[in-house]
Amino acid sequence: xxFEYELIKECKDTGARAGVFHTTHGDIQTPVFMPVGTQATVxxxxxxxxxxxxxxxxxxxxYHLYLRPGHELVKEAGGLHxxxxxxxxxxxxxxxFQVFSLGDxxxxxxxxxxxxxxxxxxxxxxxxxxxxEIENALGADIIMAFDECAPYPASYEYxxxxxxxxTRWLERCKAAHKREDQALFGIIQGGMYRDLREKSAREIxxxxxxxxxxxxxxxxxxxxxxxEMLSYTTPLMPKNKPRYLMGVGAxxxxxxxxxxxxxxxxCVLPTRIGRNGTVFTRNGKLVVRNAEYAxxxxxxxxxxxxxxxxxxxxxxxxxxxxxxEVLGIRLTTIHNIHFLTHLMQDIRQAILEDRMLEFKENxxxxxxx
Amino acid sequence: xxFEYELIKECKDTGARAGVFHTTHGDIQTPVFMPVGTQATVxxxxxxxxxxxxxxxxxxxxYHLYLRPGHELVKEAGGLHxxxxxxxxxxxxxxxFQVFSLGDxxxxxxxxxxxxxxxxxxxxxxxxxxxxEIENALGADIIMAFDECAPYPASYEYxxxxxxxxTRWLERCKAAHKREDQALFGIIQGGMYRDLREKSAREIxxxxxxxxxxxxxxxxxxxxxxxEMLSYTTPLMPKNKPRYLMGVGAxxxxxxxxxxxxxxxxCVLPTRIGRNGTVFTRNGKLVVRNAEYAxxxxxxxxxxxxxxxxxxxxxxxxxxxxxxEVLGIRLTTIHNIHFLTHLMQDIRQAILEDRMLEFKENxxxxxxx
Numbered sequence: 087x088x089f090e091y092e093l094i095k096e097c098k099d100t101g102a103r104a105g106v107f108h109t110t111h112g113d114i115q116t117p118v119f120m121p122v123g124t125q126a127t128v129x130x131x132x133x134x135x136x137x138x139x140x141x142x143x144x145x146x147x148x149y150h151l152y153l154r155p156g157h158e159l160v161k162e163a164g165g166l167h168x169x170x171x172x173x174x175x176x177x178x179x180x181x182x183f184q185v186f187s188l189g190d191x192x193x194x195x196x197x198x199x200x201x202x203x204x205x206x207x208x209x210x211x212x213x214x215x216x217x218x219e220i221e222n223a224l225g226a227d228i229i230m231a232f233d234e235c236a237p238y239p240a241s242y243e244y245x246x247x248x249x250x251x252x253t254r255w256l257e258r259c260k261a262a263h264k265r266e267d268q269a270l271f272g273i274i275q276g277g278m279y280r281d282l283r284e285k286s287a288r289e290i291x292x293x294x295x296x297x298x299x300x301x302x303x304x305x306x307x308x309x310x311x312x313x314e315m316l317s318y319t320t321p322l323m324p325k326n327k328p329r330y331l332m333g334v335g336a337x338x339x340x341x342x343x344x345x346x347x348x349x350x351x352x353c354v355l356p357t358r359i360g361r362n363g364t365v366f367t368r369n370g371k372l373v374v375r376n377a378e379y380a381x382x383x384x385x386x387x388x389x390x391x392x393x394x395x396x397x398x399x400x401x402x403x404x405x406x407x408x409x410x411e412v413l414g415i416r417l418t419t420i421h422n423i424h425f426l427t428h429l430m431q432d433i434r435q436a437i438l439e440d441r442m443l444e445f446k447e448n449x450x451x452x453x454x455x
Numbered sequence: 456x457x458f459e460y461e462l463i464k465e466c467k468d469t470g471a472r473a474g475v476f477h478t479t480h481g482d483i484q485t486p487v488f489m490p491v492g493t494q495a496t497v498x499x500x501x502x503x504x505x506x507x508x509x510x511x512x513x514x515x516x517x518y519h520l521y522l523r524p525g526h527e528l529v530k531e532a533g534g535l536h537x538x539x540x541x542x543x544x545x546x547x548x549x550x551x552f553q554v555f556s557l558g559d560x561x562x563x564x565x566x567x568x569x570x571x572x573x574x575x576x577x578x579x580x581x582x583x584x585x586x587x588e589i590e591n592a593l594g595a596d597i598i599m600a601f602d603e604c605a606p607y608p609a610s611y612e613y614x615x616x617x618x619x620x621x622t623r624w625l626e627r628c629k630a631a632h633k634r635e636d637q638a639l640f641g642i643i644q645g646g647m648y649r650d651l652r653e654k655s656a657r658e659i660x661x662x663x664x665x666x667x668x669x670x671x672x673x674x675x676x677x678x679x680x681x682x683e684m685l686s687y688t689t690p691l692m693p694k695n696k697p698r699y700l701m702g703v704g705a706x707x708x709x710x711x712x713x714x715x716x717x718x719x720x721x722c723v724l725p726t727r728i729g730r731n732g733t734v735f736t737r738n739g740k741l742v743v744r745n746a747e748y749a750x751x752x753x754x755x756x757x758x759x760x761x762x763x764x765x766x767x768x769x770x771x772x773x774x775x776x777x778x779x780e781v782l783g784i785r786l787t788t789i790h791n792i793h794f795l796t797h798l799m800q801d802i803r804q805a806i807l808e809d810r811m812l813e814f815k816e817n818x819x820x821x822x823x824x
Binding site: 125126127129130131132133150154155159162163169170171380381383393397398399401402405406408409411412413415416 | 500538
């Protein structure tokens with residue numbers, strides 16, 4: 087299986103690009119937003135609903151699946167696709183971000199990371215080799231290397247050591263990775279330091295792999311700092327490989343990320359804010375839980391053709407949310423996933439038609455952060 | 456609008472009957488199980504999923520909708536059908552059962568019942584007249600009269616007074632009911648006393664209405680006591696009107712109820728036990744949350760063609776339930792609703808083909824309570 091990225095169009099005015107990434111479970115039209123299915127399910131949604139929202143690929147979390155239900159069980163089920171009944175591409179992260187987020191519950195060594203489960207406190211060790219074994223068992227189309235995502239802020243020295251270790255770990259991941267039907271992606275780190283970002287970008291992309299990600303951004307820094315780091319990083323990434331910005335999902339960040347040369351994004355934002363009663367619209371966020379929508383019989387967003395907007399009013403969805411009814415968070419989630427996948431489709435179309443600057447101007451005319 | 460019940464077939468061996476009840480929003484093939492959508496939503500399900508499960512009619516609760524979002528809001532939305540986007544028949548209960556369940560929070564008088572909201576403690580009064588106004592505003596096809604459901608156990612004297620008042624309240628409901636496109640059903644009470652049941656059945660059915668219900672059963676008494684009470688009651692109910700047994704939903708109770716001449720049933724049981732990780736099968740209940748199903752890659756029930764069984768394994772659904780994922784309770788709920796609606800379809804077919812006794816024998820050979 088060759089994981090080939092076809093570059094179809096480069097924007098003449100920005101770094102944006104449109105392409106197709108070929109994977110074991112089908113093609114991905116890029117740029118793309120990937121909904122997150124942490125525990126082998128995109129929260130509240132069925133696979134059919136994800137397809138109705140035009141989700142092309144979803145992400146799932148190695149850390150969570152390793153702890154529950156266990157990668158061996160998923161393997162026994164025939165892999166993650168079969169287990170969750172999703173026949174389109176899947177990407178698994180490496181668990182790096184989750185174990186580093188455990189704070190006092192983890193200890194970093196050259197060998198790997200010792201950590202305690204957030205579920206039952208049991209002790210575990212993740213190494214580049216063990217993570218590859220887990221991701222091979224899960225069987226996603228794209229698997230992420232085990233890296234360290236440095237916190238923000240972090241000292242120059244800390245980020246330097248951490249990024250260097252991430253490179254050494256990537257070599258070990260590549261050596262341990264066993265399956266040709268899975269594409270291993272390396273992750274560029276380097277915190278908020280330009281020279282460390284550039285060094286990491288050069289070293290990581292020097293290791294031949296089917297794709298590369300930019301990690302360690304969207305970790306609490308201002309958006310302008312993230313864009314600045316991207317502007318140093320993406321020019322050093324190969325043009326003939328997909329570029330994935332990890333953990334980014336706000337509409338304006340997707341647009342800016344694409345213009346800085348990113349092809350793939352993931353984030354829990356659309357599902358999480360949906361469960362809190364907030365939805366994306368072209369005009370910005372709308373908190374449908376608010377009292378002002380109690381008698382509002384319009385759809386969440388005028389002109390939207392998602393299942394929620396075609397069938398239900400703000401007043402009804404607000405009622406469901408206030409009453410704690412599951413259907414409420416199902417509908418806000420569907421709308422938000424639909425919103426981001428369709429935003430990306432519109433952006434892709436603008437790239438293909440050479441009108442990204444016009445698209446950007448129109449977007450910001452309406453959109454309130 | 457005429458609410459006509461067509462009696463299509465009477466079982467030669469039991470009291471079972473097959474019919475069709477014509478309502479404003481379409482025909483209902485009886486016997487029928489009605490899923491409960493307490494707060495204008497059958498918990499976790501969309502209207503499309505209910506239709507996929509062959510739900511013909513759903514029930515919603517006047518008490519809950521009156522308190523939240525308020526019947527005036529539902530009326531403003533164009534009625535309950537439009538508010539929740541359900542175009543098939545709806546039945547609303549009268550709130551009687553709920554306000555009597557409030558215990559210390561309510562006070563019964565001849566005029567009606569004073570009660571405090573379980574949500575915010577605010578004070579309210581339900582009378583036959585106010586309940587008719589609320590149910591007229593909600594706009595269901597079938598609306599239930601305001602009655603008193605006596606507790607179990609209750610003294611003869613208490614039940615007698617309560618059943619007599621229920622009859623007086625039914626007269627007031629009939630006088631107050633305004634809409635010809637809604638069918639008002641009276642409710643027979645009488646607790647566990649044969650003569651009071653018979654008296655109530657005679658008095659309630661003497662008031663000309665398009666249908667009648669049996670209330671005050673399935674309130675904690677043994678199943679045999681419920682069947683006994685039904686056996687005194689249904690023979691006194693008119694043959695040319697639908698007969699509704701309120702609050703009954705266990706598979707064996709549905710079967711016995713049908714054989715005692717009941718046409719309609721409702722219960723929260725399938726949705727509630729689904730949310731607790733339990734599903735109905737032809738062999739009895741299956742607690743899919745249990746550890747024994749962790750590596751069981753069969754569907755919830757072999758041979759079932761519901762969405763959950765066509766697409767997912769016990770192992771996956773158990774994982775979702777253990778992980779607290781909404782999709783888990785969506786799938787168990789779908790299976791349970793599908794199970795009961797299809798059980799009723801099978802029973803109806805057995806009645807039409809004059810093989811109810813054979814059906815009953817086959818049912819109990821497999822089914823473990």
